[in-house]
Each structure stands twice: as C-alpha cells, then as structure tokens.
Amino acid sequence: MKIYNFTILLLLSTLQLLAQSSQIKGKVIDSSGEPGAYLNVYLTQTKIGTTTDPSGSFELRNITSGTYTIAVSGVGYRPSRQTINVQAGQTLTLTLRIEKEDTMLEELVVSATRAPEALDEVPGAITTLSAKELESQLNATSNVNEILAQLVPGLAPSTGTGSNWGQTMRGRGVLVMVDGVPQSTTLRNGQLDIRGLDPNVIERVEVIKGATAIYGNGADGGIINYITKKASGQDFSGRLRLDGMGSLKQTNETLGYGANLMLSGKTGKVDFVSNAGWEHTGVQRDSEGDVLVPTYGVFDTKSYNLFAKAGYNFTPTQRLQATYNYYNSHQDTEYIPVFGRQVADESGYRLEKAYGLKGENPGTTPGTKTTNAILKYSHQKLIGGHTDFSMDVYYQKTDNTFFYANTFEGGGQSRILSKKYGARPLFTTSLPLSAQLKGNLLYGIDYLRDITSQPLTDGRKWVPEIKMHSVAPYAQLKLNLGEALVIKSGLRYENVFLAIDDYNTLPYSPKEDGNFTKSKSVTGGSLNYSSLIFNIGLRLMKDPVFNPYLSFSQAFSLPDLGLTLRNASAASIQDIHLEPVLTNNYELGFSSRLKNFRLEVAGFVNTSELGTGLSLNEAENRFELQRAPQRIFGTELSVDYRFTGYLKAGATYTWVEGLTKVKNTNNYTYIGGDKIAPPKFTTFVSIQPTRQLELLISYLYVGERDRFSTNDQGVYDYGKTSVKEDYHLVNFSASYQVHKSLKVSGTINNILNTDYFPARSQWSSPLGKFIVKGQGINAKMSVFFQF
Template sequence: MFRSSFTLIAMAVSCASMANEVSQSESNTSEIEQIIVSGSRVFESIDEVPASITVITQKQIEDHLKVNPELQNLLAQIVPGLAPDTGSSSNTGQGLRGRAPLVMIDGVPQSTPLRNGSLGIRTLDASAIARIEVIKGATSIYGNGASGGIINYITKQAQADGQVEGEVSLSSRFSAVKLAESGGARISAAINGRADKFSYLATIGYEENGVQRDAEGDILGLQYGLSDAVTENYFTKLGYDFDEDKQLQFSYNYYSSQQKTDLGDVFGNINSGEKSYAQHVAPELQKKGKPQGPAGNENITLKYTDYAVFTNTQLTLDAYMQDIENIFFFSPNLANPEAGFTGGQSVIVSEKQGARATFNTAIDFDNVAATLIYGIDALNDVTSQPMVDGRIWVPEMDMQSLAGYLQTKWVIADDLVLKAGVRQESIDIEVEDYTTLKLCRSADQCSVPMSVKGDTINYDAATFNFAIKYNGYEQFSPFASYSQGSDVSDIGRLLRTATVKDIGLIQTDASITDNYEVGFNSQLENLRFEFALFKSTSELGTSSVFNEKTGVYEPVRAPQRIWGYEALVDYKLSQTLDLRATYSFVEGKNTANNTYLGGRQIAPPKFTASLNWQANDTLSMALNWLYVGDRKRFEMNDKNQYVADQGPIDSYNVLSASASYQLSHNFNTYMGIENLLNNNYYPARAQAYAYGGYNVKGLGRTITLGVKYSF
C-alpha cells in the first residue's frame, strides 16, 4: 500500500547522499533573509518564492489588536484573495481564492478536513503569534486539506538573552451605539528568557466579551456569535540547545472559546429582509444545549533540529498530538420527534498523532545554488461528529496517512529561480458499519435513515509542482507557477447524507486540484506593486443542493473551475506616512452544467486600504477601509426564495481607526474604533446564506481602550 511512498523516500535519501558528495562547503544561512518558512517547510527569502505570499508582521498584528482581537478580521483586512470577515466564530464562507485553506500553528495542521467545521482560524490568541504566513493556491508540500493554500501561524520565540522580558496588556471593548451590557475585558501577558542553554516563553490570553451590537443597537444573533463569549489561550514554548547546531523544542497550546449566554435568538429571514438578532428571553426560550465553540482544544509538539546532520544538510524531526472538540449550536433542524428529540447539537471530535522528518540540503555548483528539501510525513487522524445527546451523525473515520516528498530549488546566476517538486501520498480511511440519522425540519419533511456497510477507503496520489521567477530587475520581477493539491473531500458530510447501503457506492473520491498562476512584483523607489492572475480546477469539487422532500442539504460532486486576480500597492508617501491597498476578484463555476458557485466558496470583490501615520516618536495613528462589492449571480426559485448560499450580495463599506501613544519607555496606551461611521450592513456571508440564523448584521461602532506595560 505504501510502496510508492517508500520509493520516493528512498530517492530523496539518495539525493542527500549525492549532495553530501557533491559539495563540502559550508552554507552561510546568516546571509539569507529569513522571512518565510511555510512555503517550503524551511527558511528562505521571500524574493525566492515564485508564488503569491502575504506575510503579516508582528507589528501589523499588534496594530490590529487595537481595533479587533479576532484573527478572521485581521486576515480579511490584509490578505488579498481571502474572503471578507464573517463577523462570527466560524470561518465558513471565508475561503482563500474560493477554496478551503489549511490552517496551521508552526506547521502543525489545525483544520479538520475529514469533517470540516470551518473553525480552524480561531485556534490561537493573536498575542502568541510572531507573524502569519499565507501561501495562496493548492500546494502538495503539506498534503490533505491544503487545496486552497496555507495559513500558518508562526509563534513567538524567546528573545531575551540572560534576562527576563515580558509584557502585560489590558483592554476593554464596548459598543458606542448602546453601551448597556456591551462592556468586555481582555488581558494578555507574555514572558520569555534564557538561562545558558535553556530558553522559555509563555503567553496567556483571556477575554470576556459583553454583548455585541449592530449599528441599530440590537444584539447580534447568537448562531456562531461572539456575544458573551469567554476565550482562554495558554501557550508555552521551551527550548534546549545541546550545542550551536542541535536544538530541542517543546510547545503546548490550549485554546477554548465558548459562548456562555442567557440570551435567545429571534430569527429573521433573508428573503423578507428581516435580520436575526438576540434578546433577553424567558429561561425556556434561551439558547439550548452546551456553550458553542472550541471546548479546550490542545496541541503538543516536540521538535528536534540538527543544522549539520550531514555536510550542508539540516534535519528537523517533529512529533505532535492534538485533541479537538468543537461544539456547534443547538439546531431544531436536527430533531426527531418520534425518538423524542426536539433538536440537536453536534460536536466535531478529532484526535491527531503525527510525525515528520524534513531534510534540507544545500549544494553549490558553478553559478548555481541548489536546495533539496525532502522527507516523510506520517499522520493518524480519528475524526467523528456525534450529537451531544448520544446520537451519531458522522461515524468515526480513522485515517492513516504516509507521504514522501521531494522539493528542489535552483537559483541560477543569483537572478533566475526554478522550483520543482513531487509528493506521493497514501491514505487509508476506515469506517465501521453505521446508520444515518432520521432528521426532521417539520412533521412532513424528514430524511430517511439508511444502514450503510462500512469499509476501508484507499487513496494513492502523486502531486507535482513547478515554478519559475526572474529577479534580474527590481522594477519587474515576473513569476509563473503550476501546483497540484490532493484533497480528500469533506468525507463526513458525504457519510452523514448517504442514500446508499454500501460506503463503496458513496462518491468519496479524492480530488486533484490544479493551480495555475502568473504574476509579478515591482519595486520603484518608494512604491511596491504586486499583481497575480490565477486559475484552479478540480475534478470533483463539493457543493450542496437542498432536497425539498427530506429537508437535507445534499453534497454534489462535480468538476469546478475558479479564477481571478489580485493586486497590492504599498506606497511610502513620506518618512512618516505609508499607504497600502489591495484588490481581489474571484469567480467560479460548476463546469458540468456551467453554473456559478455559491457564496460558500466564492466571495464578492474586495478592496482594502490602510493609511499609517507615525506622527512622532510617541504618537502613531492608522485608518483602515474595507469595501466589499456586489455579487448577484442567482435567481429566486419558483417559491420566490433564495436557497442555500445563493443570496444576492450588495456592496458595503467599513471604516476603522486606531491610535497609540507611548506614555513612557514601559507604558503604551491605545484606542481603536471599529466601524467608525456606524455603517448599518450585512456581512457578505449573511447576505449570501439562506440557511436559518445566518442573516445577522455586522458589528456597529465599537470602541477598544487599552494599555500595555513592557519590561
């Protein structure tokens, strides 16, 4: 079963031996501008990556925390190609170039692709992050789940040398439209230091939200809502240097974010233009079930690095464990009156254990610098989606994955960069016999239970990538790339809606995504310009269609084509004033019947602009603008209703501002105002989704006040 993977691994190891013989010179990695790591799993200069990349710096993260602490909001503002913020705890509908990204912490996957609940972006507090790297487009370097690209949170490292350093930040966030009950509190703290060969870092983030209000002063709807949410994050990283070449590092992350509220929803309707909102209600009408959100997700990683395991070769070994429990909201659509269930609440439970070995070999020829990156990945992922009440909606899926890969980079005459790589992956997913649930939206609209014979699903796929970039001129540095990603679709969605008696008859085939991209970068004195055109195709994309008889949204497997373009302008107006603007357009179709894809995958056009002013050594100010354009591709059905994710999207604007003042060497105070003009709008997802409870308006004018102490 894994023979092809081991063949590639053997080939990679032989390359290491060849590299060891070809070159005996030592590489000087200190001369490399180490900006980006996630694209090829090792440090490399961003100028040598022939693809569209967005790197969000620690300063950008800290500046955004003055306005909004949510990572979805930060990513939507800065990353071209990422869909607008959903304004909720869920990132469903917030795809990257029309496809789901793989979210990682230091290269360890956080998403649950076997049953994608779209909760991966909220897995770490922003205060623990040193930078965020976003690679757009399918990639084979990380395997399953990366058909849309990668969002990699790079955590902070210990910086202090012989002394203790740290910081404490306190802030409050509240509605400027209606103050009552909206006040929240947030504290974050970090400490790091080094004692001889031992280094340590620890961060804590704790936040209690008040109610969140829209521009009319009403409390936002509770479905995936953040009102009354309590968020906790505890992160630690310990390191030990055996010598200058060998390091051992241990990290632990705990993240919990649950909505603990006594409110109840008043559901509106997208077709009648009525918004959903929350209000105080009698106990029997309050939000039922357990608090929704991640219920204490944990990650443990052990990493060993040897910078000189062979001549010119670096070795990285890491092992990780992960325990995820994401609780969803109580839904009456998960009812079964015959069995006594008035509704239901599901939980995605996922346990991962993985190990990886990565080799990085540098070879110097005449006028050519070559890098070989190769290794193996092994992963066991056990995921299911039971109900809180004990029913099983998605049976346990036990995935065993083994992959080998080889990635090469060739820098010719310092200016021409060539990349080529291959990944061979073998996946087995074992599913026992199970029975689908009978679920009723109403007395006469119920699904039909189906007893399904289980089996082991096998996947074997080889994916390839090739890219070229020319850096001869700063004024025009073009690139082109082709990359593939192998994606095991959201198997859980397919299993829970099965209409056949044998798992072998369910269309669970993996899909190969082909990604094509051309673009260029330009540096003209104080102006930087980036532009990219892209297209991706998949043999078997997954969308949904509503079955009027059963009340179930059934997955549809069909070929898809997605295309678009992105642009970025970064202009230094003066020594103290910077302007950054982005624009992205993405569109997509089901090519089998030439119909447009819905809002779950395709976002409307997006324009963002940021103006940053460093007035003096103590005062800085920023103004951020988000514009989301129209997208109206669908007509109402014969009942004069929009269905699924096909609602029309009207344009809207959101303007935010922030200011920071350095009181002293140790104290900094700041203020942020989100939705400065108190625009009354629905976010893009709220307009596109006809599913019940999603039509929640955007956050009204909201103020953040805070102070930070550093030592």
C-alpha cells in the same frame, strides 16, 4: 522509508562529533537611539536569520567560523550591512544601527515553504504578516477571522462570527496550521479552525495562496500557518496587556475585558517563552442597537489560552524544542436566536434581519477547545556539513461543540471530536553545483493518524468515527541560476487509508421545519486513496522593478467525508462518492519594487474534476456535496507606498469567480457564495507625526456578486443566492508610547456606524438564522506594560 528509520537517524545524529559553532547576540537601534523592533536580521548568502523583539534584541545561532555580511532591514528603514568575522566557539555581541528612510525595500525570509528562503525567490503569491502588523490589528479586534480578511488578498471577507464558513481562499478550502501542525478537521470540517488560538501568541502569519503540492490534505486553496512566539534574546522580559471593549451605539451589556501576560527569557542553554491570556466579551449590537444573533457569535464568550515553548541547545547545531498550547473559547449567553427571512413583496426583494432575544438556551454551552503539543529536534550541518535535519512529533486535539438546533428529532447539539498524531522528518541539502548554479534539495515524509467523529452531546452518532492513516513522502528541488532566475519543482505522493464502522444515519431537517429525513443503515469498511501530485515554478529576479513568476501546482484533498456520510443515501460506503479532489492551480504574477513603492499582482486559474461546494437537495431535504467539475479564476493586487518616513499607505484588491458543470449536461453555472466571495478592497493610511504617536485609518469595501435569479416565489434557493448589497467599513486607531515601559492604544471600529448585512448573511439567507447584521460602531482600548 518507514518512520522508525528516521527515528533511529535522529538518535544516532545526536552522537555525531561536531566542529565548534558560534552565535551572535545583539541589539538594533535607530539613529535616535530607540530600539529597532520587529526588524529582519540575517546573514546574507545563508539561511540564518531572525526578527528583533520589541526591545530590538536578536540572537543568531549555529554559525560556523568565517567572514559574513550581517544585514538589517525593515519597512521604513534604510537596509544596513556590516562585515563581521566569527571565530569558532565565539559568542559575538553586536550593536547594529539602522536609519529611517523613504523606502519600502524589505527582505523577508519565510518558512512556510518548509525551508527558509527569501520572499522574492518564491514563484507564487505569499502574504506575510509581521508581529507589528498583527499588533496594530489586535488593537481593533481579537477575532483572527477579521484580522486576516483585512490584511490578506485572496481571502474572502470575514463572516463577522467565530466561524469561517464561506471564508475561502481563492474559492477553495484553506489548511490552517500552527507551527506547521495541521489544525483543520478535514475529515469533518467544522470550519472553526481560523479562530483556534489566541492571536497574542502569534509571532508571524505566513499565507501561501493557491494549491500547494508540498503540503497534504486540505490545502487546495492554500495554507495559513500561524508561527508562534519565540524567546527574546534577553535574560528575562515580560509584557502585560489589558483590554477593554464595547459598543458605542448602546453600551448596555456590551462591555468586555481581557488580560494577557507574556514572559520570556534565557539562561545558559535553555530559553523559554510563555503566555497566559483571558478574554470575556460582552453582547454585540448592530447599528440600530439590536442584539446580534448568538449563533456562531463571539459575544458573551469566555476565552482562555495557555502557551509555553522551551528549547535546549545541546550544541550550537543541535536543539530540542517543546511547544504546548491550549485554547478554550465558550459562549454562555442569555440570548436565543430569532430567525430572519427573505421577503418578496411589491417593494421588491429584501431581507429581514435575525436578532437575539432574551431566553433560555437548552443544552450545553457551544464553543471550541484545541490542544497542540509539538516536540521538535533539529540538527544542522550533517553529511559533510551540507544537510540540515529536523523532525517534529506532534499531538493535536479538537473538541468543537455547536449550538443547540431543532434540525434533529427532539432537538440536539453536535460535537466534532478530532485527534491527530503525526511525525515529520525533514532533510534539506545544499547543492553548491557551481559559481553560477546553486540550490537545495528538500525531502522528507509526513505521517498522520487522524481520528474524527461527530456525535451529539446526548450520545447519538451523527457522523461515525473515521480513522485515517496518511503516509506522504515528498521532495522539492530549488535551483538558483546566479541572481537572475529561480526554478523550483517538487513531487508528493499521497497515500491515505480510511476505516469506517457500520452506522445508521440520523433523521435530519436542515431547514428546521419538522420535515426529517429517514434513518438509513450504512455498511462501513475500509478505503484507500493514493495520488502523485506535482508542482513547478520559475521566477526572474534580475530587475526588482519587474520580478515576474509563473507556476503550476497541484493539491490533494479529501471531500468533507463526515458531511457526506451523515447524509448518505447509499447502503454501503463503497457506493458513496468519497473520491479525493485533485486541484490544478495555474498562476502568473509579478512584484515591483522601486524605492518607496511596492506592487504585487497575481492572476490564477484553478480547476478540478470534482467539486466541494454544498447544495440543498430540496426533494430529499438534505445537503449534498457538488461532485462536478469546477473552474475558478481571479486576480489579486497588493500595493504599498511610503510618502515619507512618517506617512505610508497601502491597498489590496481581490476578485474571484467560479463555474461548475451542470449535472448530465455540458453547460456550466456559477458556484454559490459558500465558495465564491464578492470582490473585496481594503486600504490603510498610517501616520506617525511624532516618535511616540501613531495613527491608523483602515477601510474595507465588499462589493456585489449578483449571479443568480429568484425562484417562482420571488426569493432565492439555497446555494443560488446573490450578494446584492455592498458595504463600506472604516476603522480608526491611535497608539501612544507614554514611556519605554508603557503604551496605550484605542480603536473605533465601524466609525461611521454602517448598517449592513455581511456577505455571508446574504448568500446564506435561505437559512434564516444566519441573516445577521454586522456589528455597529464599537471601540477597544488597550494598555501595555513592558518589563
């Protein structure tokens, strides 16, 4: 069905006469009368639910008359349920009470699978990060790359920079979204997408791990969906946050500061939330006090974010919502990089670190700018009261300017420019088949127009403009067999059209050694790819002590077309290997809940006939994609335990390994570090000795992955570099609620002042500029004013 048919349906649906619906407003308080912040409030046996704001307020809309059970749950609280009677057209105001308890029981509703559902009904590994968890991590850093690396099993360790190059999910690429809108520049992946908005505007993060057929291009390793803030249930509220940060080893030039103001409110049928954020970071130093390399760095950086969301409820079942977000982060520093190097001598193999030195940077300031605009219409209870309809129309723009480099003749800077236009109509139909068999059918179509290029700032064209149209219908069926079994299966048909103009490749020297490739003329044209992908999974839910699942899912991803085109050796794009990557993901896992204990374990294998790893062709001095069969496998573990109502602890573990077929043989070799990360272990202990004071200790361990051998010179070739040095990082933070309207927090990061090379610095060491030490001991302090 063409896209305008859905638009007509949207317009006609607004004219439909509806029965009066109701809403529930209220507040959750604990046994001491304190507000229950960030708790789940929902009507059981429905898809209606929300999360309380910091004041404990909540609002549930679009409720038909009837008798319901309203439930409240959250980590550290005894689940509360209450029967209520809702009259047609009524606004019911409630005060709900919840008691603290030694329990980890928590029911979460996730929307990353396109339709809300209970977390324990999903046949796959999902990590959800609540607003409270995010705020605890924000007290330590504003770098989302580091926050996710600490909290999400399956995600590779942070690079310590603003780039997520090498920060893969289960050894493959990850699709980053904001409110479901794709942010990743998949046609020319600059790998700056994880850090593409101010984390202060994030309400929740939902991470689906493994290939997923329900989403489109780029989700071969999974998705990260940032769900932005929503309006509170109050008429008006606000919060001002002030931050300060700096090195504790040597404070000179390291001091930074930031401010963030959020306003939220509701009047009549209109609700809104807005946020303005600003941050200016200082210089970062390693454990010895030396300045880190500025390349891809997040120091000497000025960041701005403007966010606004407003909604209008035509009726209790019809809503129109507009969201806008603008993020701008640019580095303006007086430091230039001094390259590091690999050293092989009588003492063995070692790395000499790169560092920053005072100097003048040619060109313009590097940085990223992203714009998101989303218009969403939703209409519930259509077609006999069993179908919900929603439609997003969106615009997304990315402008990434990279650092000045001598990889080009005469030097230069590149920019990735990308514009996306899209529409996503979605229907969800409930299927009350029988008393024991219930389910829903989710179906729709994704339309995307993506225009991406990578020119240099002086006008030279490095990657020609790539124009893509994508039309992808999909459907997914979910069946609940009583309360014991969930079966889910879906299909998605990808249809991608590409148009590329004629172009000339630029002379390029990846090692910046003056050895440039020759320019080549390439004839453009059009290409078309299509594929039907499939997923199926089941989950047993009869016993919460052992809740197993089994799933198979496929994903469709185009390779990094821009990287392939800019290094082309063929005379026509028809002769360049631009075929998509089809990934098969097999997964087996379980969760276990027993009072104050929760355990989640997942094992996976994902395969593809074409790979996406990067190799350096030494003979021709250019990067190439490894278009060979790949097999990646691993395991993830997450455990939480609440000792008392005031003491809890948790841990995660990730192990991934990958093999790729050697060209023209039947042999396999290990995949490089740009895709396969070393083992990662994280843990935390949270203590709340008083109602006002909360203490948090977090720990990160990154192990070794010694899979490769050195060459005849005793050093490693690119793509065949071992991670030989493990490292341990410990952070400590404390927060204190001085008054209901005033809170302070402080964090010391790398409290042991560990001297280490991050994993990326080790596996990318043949490119000397990236041999960067990790940041030494540093601190961040924050003050919150609530009004």
